[in-house]
Amino acid sequence: MSPEHAPLRSGPRVAVLVSVGRHPVTGRPRRADQDARAVELALGLEQADTRLLHAGRHDDDSDSALRGYLGMGFDSLELIEQNADADVVPALVEALRTQSPRLVLTGAHAETGEGSGMLPWLLAEALGWPVVGGLAAIEKIERDTATLLQALPRGRRRRLRVRLPFVATVDQSAAPARQSAFGPARRGGFEAVAKESRADELQAVWQVAPARKRPARLKVVKSGSARDRFKAAAAKSGGGGGKVLEDATPDQGAEAIMALLREEGVLR
Amino acid sequence: MSDLDLSSAVRRDPRREWILRNRLHPEHAALAATGAASPAEWLGPNGVTRRDPRAVGFIGPNGIRRIDRSGAQHGAGATPGARAAAADNRQRIEIDDPAFVIAVVPDLPGGRLSSHDRDLLGLARRLADADPTAPGAVVAITFGEHRESDFGGAGVDRLLSLSGERFSGYAPEARLAALGSVEQELTPRHWLLPDSTLGGGELGRRLAARLGERPATGVWQLETAADSDSGWRCTARGAAGSSDIVRPLPRMVLALAECAEPVSDTLHAARPLEAAHSLPEGLARIEDLGEIAIDPAEVALAEAEFVLSAGNGIRDWDGYHDAARTLGAAEGASRVAVDNGFMPRNRQVGATGTWVSARVYIAVGISGAVQHLQGIERCDKVIAINLDPNCDMVKRADLAVIGDAEAILATLAERVAAWRAEQETRHVA
Numbered sequence: 001m002s003p004e005h006a007p008l009r010s011g012p013r014v015a016v017l018v019s020v021g022r023h024p025v026t027g028r029p030r031r032a033d034q035d036a037r038a039v040e041l042a043l044g045l046e047q048a049d050t051r052l053l054h055a056g057r058h059d060d061d062s063d064s065a066l067r068g069y070l071g072m073g074f075d076s077l078e079l080i081e082q083n084a085d086a087d088v089v090p091a092l093v094e095a096l097r098t099q100s101p102r103l104v105l106t107g108a109h110a111e112t113g114e115g116s117g118m119l120p121w122l123l124a125e126a127l128g129w130p131v132v133g134g135l136a137a138i139e140k141i142e143r144d145t146a147t148l149l150q151a152l153p154r155g156r157r158r159r160l161r162v163r164l165p166f167v168a169t170v171d172q173s174a175a176p177a178r179q180s181a182f183g184p185a186r187r188g189g190f191e192a193v194a195k196e197s198r199a200d201e202l203q204a205v206w207q208v209a210p211a212r213k214r215p216a217r218l219k220v221v222k223s224g225s226a227r228d229r230f231k232a233a234a235a236k237s238g239g240g241g242g243k244v245l246e247d248a249t250p251d252q253g254a255e256a257i258m259a260l261l262r263e264e265g266v267l268r
Numbered sequence: 269m270s271d272l273d274l275s276s277a278v279r280r281d282p283r284r285e286w287i288l289r290n291r292l293h294p295e296h297a298a299l300a301a302t303g304a305a306s307p308a309e310w311l312g313p314n315g316v317t318r319r320d321p322r323a324v325g326f327i328g329p330n331g332i333r334r335i336d337r338s339g340a341q342h343g344a345g346a347t348p349g350a351r352a353a354a355a356d357n358r359q360r361i362e363i364d365d366p367a368f369v370i371a372v373v374p375d376l377p378g379g380r381l382s383s384h385d386r387d388l389l390g391l392a393r394r395l396a397d398a399d400p401t402a403p404g405a406v407v408a409i410t411f412g413e414h415r416e417s418d419f420g421g422a423g424v425d426r427l428l429s430l431s432g433e434r435f436s437g438y439a440p441e442a443r444l445a446a447l448g449s450v451e452q453e454l455t456p457r458h459w460l461l462p463d464s465t466l467g468g469g470e471l472g473r474r475l476a477a478r479l480g481e482r483p484a485t486g487v488w489q490l491e492t493a494a495d496s497d498s499g500w501r502c503t504a505r506g507a508a509g510s511s512d513i514v515r516p517l518p519r520m521v522l523a524l525a526e527c528a529e530p531v532s533d534t535l536h537a538a539r540p541l542e543a544a545h546s547l548p549e550g551l552a553r554i555e556d557l558g559e560i561a562i563d564p565a566e567v568a569l570a571e572a573e574f575v576l577s578a579g580n581g582i583r584d585w586d587g588y589h590d591a592a593r594t595l596g597a598a599e600g601a602s603r604v605a606v607d608n609g610f611m612p613r614n615r616q617v618g619a620t621g622t623w624v625s626a627r628v629y630i631a632v633g634i635s636g637a638v639q640h641l642q643g644i645e646r647c648d649k650v651i652a653i654n655l656d657p658n659c660d661m662v663k664r665a666d667l668a669v670i671g672d673a674e675a676i677l678a679t680l681a682e683r684v685a686a687w688r689a690e691q692e693t694r695h696v697a
Contacts, residue, residue, distance in 0.1 A: 024510060115507040116485040118473055125477040130441070130553040133470040149560070150438070152466060155567030158438060159557040166553075171465070202482060207514040211505060214488060217526050222533070227337045242650075244668045246657055253669035254679035257630070257651055258687070260667055261595075264649060266574040266628045267684060268596055 011047030012141050012164070015099060017092065017106035017119070018054050018077070020065040024111075029061040031068035034107025036177035038170040039072055042105055043178075045138060053095060055080040055088035058192065070188030071180030079190045085204075086197035089119060093126045094195070102164045103146070108133070108171040114203070117169075124167040132160060135168040137175075278311075358535040363425050366405030370396050371456035372424075373447065374408055375467040379415035384462045384525040386422050391490060391521075391528035392460050393423040395500070398492070404457065407541065409450060411435040411443055420538035423531035428541040437556040444474050451479060453543070458498075463487070463522035472522045483520035488527050490517065564596045569615060572598035575626040575647075577617055580604045581633015581654065581673045588632070591681040594688075600624065602634045618643030633673045636661030653677065 016039050021032030042050040052069055056062060058079055070077055080091050096104065109117040124131040136151035139159070146166070150158045151173030162168075221232040245253055261267050287293045288300060308323040325335035370392045374385035381389075389406065396404035405425040412435045419427050428450065434442045450456075461472035463486055476483040486505035493501035496516030505524065506513045564572065576592045577600035578585075592599045601611035603618065617624055619639035629647040634640060636652075636659055644650060644664075652665035653673045662668040669676055 022507065022510070024508070109508050111508045111510075113507060114513065116473075116483065117469075118476065118483065118485070121473040121477040131474070132554060134466060147557075152559070153571065154573045155562060155564075155571045156559060157562055158559050160438065161555040161557055163553045205515070208506065209512050209514075211510055211512050214526070225337070242663070242665045242668055244657065244662060244665075244670065246670045248669060248671060250671060250675040250679040253653070253671055253676045254683050256667060256669060257653075257676075257680055258683050260649065260651060261628060261684075262687075264628050266597075267687070 011045065011049060012102040013099070014042045014045060014048045014050045014103045014105065015053050015096060015101035016042050016050060017104065018052050018066065018069050019107070019110050019112075020054075020056065020062045021111040029065040031065055031177075031180065032107055032111045033177070034109065034170055034172070036069065036072070037172075037174040038105040038107055039069055040177040041135070041138060041170060041174055043073060044175075045141065048103075048141075050074075051099070051101070052077040053080070053092070053099075054078070055082050055091050055095075055195075056086075057082060057084050058190065066190070067185040067188065068180045071182060071185030072178055073181075073184060074188055076189050076191050079192045081192055081194050082197040083199065085199050087200040088197075089122045089126070090198055091195045092119075093123060095193070096123065096127060100165075103141070104129075104165070104167040105135070106167070106169055108169040120167050120169045127165075127167075130162055130166045132162055132166065132168045133171075134173065135170050136173045358421070358533055360535050360537075361425075362537045363403050363405050366396075366425070367399075367402035368396075368404040368457040369426075369454045370404055370406050370458050370460065371450065371454065372406060372408050372460045373468060373471060374410065375462050375464055376410060376414050376416065377467070379413065381416050381418070381422055382462075383530070384464060386530035387525055387527050388460055388462050388523055389423040390530040391523055392458075393531055394490060394528055395458055395460075396425075398499070406536070407454060407456065408538075409447065411446070420536045421531065423534070423536055424538045425536050426541040427538045428543065430543065434552075437558070438554070439552070439556065440471060440474060441552055441554060443471055444478060447471070447475050448478060449543070457519070458517075459520045461520075461522050463524050469522060472520065476520045479520070481520040482518055483522055484515060484518050485522040487521050487523040490528065564598050565592070567598050569598055569600060569617070569622045569624055572624065572626055574598065574628050575600045575617070575624055576630045576632065577601060577634060578605055578611065578632050579634030580608075581635075582610075584674050585610050587674055587678060591677045594681040594685050597630070598626075600629075602631075602640055603637070631661050631665070632677060634661050635659040636664060 016035070018035040018039065019032045021030045021035070022028070023030050039052065042048060052074055054066055054077060058081055066077055066079070078095070080088070080095055082088050082091060104123065106120050109115045120131055132148060132150060134151045135148055136157055137149040139147040139149060141164070145161050145163055148160045148162060148168065150160055151171070152158055221229050245256055248256075284299065287295050290296060307320070309317060309319045312318045321335070325333050328334040372389055372392045374381055374388065376382070376385065389408070392406045396406050406423055407426040407428055408419060408424040409428045409430065411430050413431060414429070430446050435446070459472070459475065462468035463472070472483060484502050484504045486509070487502045488505060489503035491501050492499060493516065498517045500517035501514060502517045502521070504513045504515065505511070564574065569575065574595070574597045576595060576597035578588050579602035582588050582605065589599070599611070599615055600617040601615045603616060603621070605611045606613055606616045616622065617640060618637070619642055621643060623643050623646065625646040627648045628651065629644050629649070630651045630653065632653045634652070635654065635656065641660065641664055650665045652661045652668040653676050654662055654668065654670060655672070656662070657668075657670045662670070
């Protein structure tokens with residue numbers, strides 16, 4: 001796992017696209033949670049030659065956040081310098097074409113800016129590669145194909161076989177990232193590459209504000225009868241109505257619970 | 269009225285009604301005695317329901333007429349016409365010659381429209397019906413088999429069902445190719461998809477990248493704006509939900525749940541639409557190998573479907589762990605059980621722990637502190653096993669069993685094991 005051996009590795013080349021995150025409460029720059037999970041996933045691959053790639057502006061804030069990724073066990077991070085308002089997709093496509101990794105991992109959404117989650121899909125479209133969303137784990141990588149686990153709701157998993165090279169997005173269901181170590185984070189360096197940055201003009205007309213709380217939806221009872229409307233308005237919310245089995249033998253109690261479990265279909 | 273059959277048509281006899289109103293008429297008594305003379309409730313000439321207060325209700329114990337408004341009393345006396353009106357008074361809308369098309373791709377989890385899908389169709393209706401002189405048509409595109417019968421009630425004018433083996437399971441590439449051909453055929457003014465993690469959110473982003481459209485993602489509000497090209501402006505969540513972006517509505521929209529009110533008082537045609545071209549056959553680079561069996565104990569507590577949670581009422585912890593294994597439930601715990609060292613901290617449910625969203629939550633020996641009840645707010649069914657019938661958990665529970673928790677749990681585990689064995693033998697046979 002020590003970073004000095006990275007170039008000697010015989011496994012597939014993996015590129016992890018990382019971004020500058022923002023802490024949801026304090027608003028401080030940090031490594032983006034989903035991107036850090038993607039890095040963790042790449043570190044779990046045996047013998048993989050993993051490289052970190054970031055496109056954006058290099059300043060004090062982004063420096064501290066990007067060093068968080070270096071602290072997970074990397075010597076360097078390739079940094080494509082772009083303006084703050086730039087569309088980074090063309091620059092990233094170009095960089096990935098020259099690097100030609102077998103596998104590109106990234107988080108599903110950015111934590112700053114538009115955060116539309118379009119980047120992986122746009123990259124894959126430009127490169128002509130398949131994309132998989134919601135990656136939970138990589139089971140094995142063979143010569144031309146990889147076997148993956150995709151996260152479904154309720155902790156379920158689906159097994160997929162995908163042709164290499166491909167792009168995969170990682171969200172909350174992947175394993176949480178390891179802690180970033182301070183020493184390696186300080187010692188790591190950036191390989192800065194200057195690339196022409198194309199401004200994203202559409203964003204200029206947008207008005208961005210801190211998120212407002214969404215209004216709660218009113219429960220409107222559409223009923224012909226005044227009595228029904230009154231009952232709905234006067235009804236107490238929640239509470240009560242449950243069945244209580246008092247003085248039941250353990251047998252009767254278990255029977256009632258069993259019936260409910262089977263009705264809900266949770267017993268497999 | 270031509271489509272109504274003869275028996276339900278209201279036939280009036282004006283002379284008879286006149287005699288019934290006139291109590292001095294020589295034939296009045298005879299006619300009134302024949303019964304069913306005047307219905308208790310009928311539809312007046314202006315479409316207003318009229319009721320005869322003398323014909324409804326019953327005579328109470330002290331001789332006074334009482335009227336029960338719950339409908340139990342006068343439901344039987346309603347005329348056939350009134351009954352038909354109560355059954356379905358939604359306005360039927362047919363759009364034969366739409367000015368434009370709004371394409372919606374609902375998620376259809378389990379083959380039915382989810383509430384998110386219905387909200388999205390409500391949003392599509394707002395866009396389609398903005399100009400009443402030139403209404404647009406909402407086209408819903410479904411993949412594979414569905415079990416939904418109320419597309420019309422949800423606001424769908426045309427239904428394009430794309431069926432075939434290749435859309436089953438996880439087949440984003442086949443679906444994307446099909447949507448690409450729909451784009452060529454119908455050229456919708458807007459594409460609307462639900463911004464859900466799997467399904468619409470993914471397919472919508474794929475489609476946007478393929479069509480070269482820049483989508484608005486996380487849209488939750490829509491308003492008219494004269495200064496934008498589309499005539500609409502939307503508010504979308506950005507930066508992982510921490511900012512609101514107000515922008516002109518683009519062609520492609522990925523909307524959040526509750527983005528609009530679902531359609532409730534109109535009934536649309538939901539006319540089936542045939543795909544004119546045969547759908548393109550593509551090379552599948554992603555192969556679905558099917559869902560895998562998972563150990564329920566490994567599932568993160570927050571997304572577990574079935575949780576067995578233990579509290580201070582448990583003494584026999586080995587028995588509890590056995591029961592959880594037999595039931596196939598994820599293990600949870602109350603704060604007391606964690607503090608006493610019987611369960612790890614990451615299994616704590618409630619404030620300072622995990623907020624669970626299980627479908628079935630069994631609380632064994634948990635009295636239900638407020639902090640714990642907060643954590644199980646989103647659970648569908650709660651079962652409490654407790655000695656104290658007056659505790660808060662029993663009040664919250666859908667089913668509460670009062671008794672010795674360990675004995676009940678052991679019996680339950682036995683029964684479930686027996687049921688499993690029975691299923692197994694049936695499966696083999």
